[in-house]
Amino acid sequence: MRPLQKMFTLEEANALLPRINTLLRELIHKKEVYNSLHDHLFMNELLTCVESGFRPLEEEDLQNSLDTEAKSLEASMAALKAEIHKIRGIGCLIRNLDRGWVEFPAEIAGESVYLNWRRGEAAVCHYRRVTDAADERRLIPRF
Secondary structure (H helix, E strand, O other): OOOOOOOOOHHHHHHHHHHHHHHHHHHHHHHHHHHHHHHHHHHHHHHHHHHOOOOOOOOHHHHHHHHHHHHHHHHHHHHHHHHHHHHHHHOOEEEEOOOOEEEEEEEEOOEEEEEEEEOOOOOOOEEEEOOOOOOOOEEOOOO
16 A cells, blocks of 8 residues: 555544445446447447448548547546546545445554445445455454
8 A cells, every 4th residue: 555545444434435425326327328428439430330331431420420429428438537536535445336346545453454345335344454355355353
């Protein structure tokens, strides 16, 4: 871990969960929008290529439409990046967006760890050591 990285207590991490959950929901929505735009643009390019007999496009209107869709895709990517930066700005790490898996750098008994939370869980109850595999989760010991 980076030395100047924010370190969270369990209480701080749990207090952030409503905000993180909202940000994750928005991030997942923006990812879905991006994927939809990407798929739409890909299909339009493919159909255009087939319809034109694999020759360069001559129809200006069709090219303008593809350009507009490409710009929409770029704007969607920028929105997606902005949401990721919001979560990272808090000091959290997105370990797996599809699982809604977020980690908080922390210390347990003097050891650097990541407090681990998955979307849908009521509280942070797991951690993993920095040296553990990314998908390894351990219950947080109660002192």
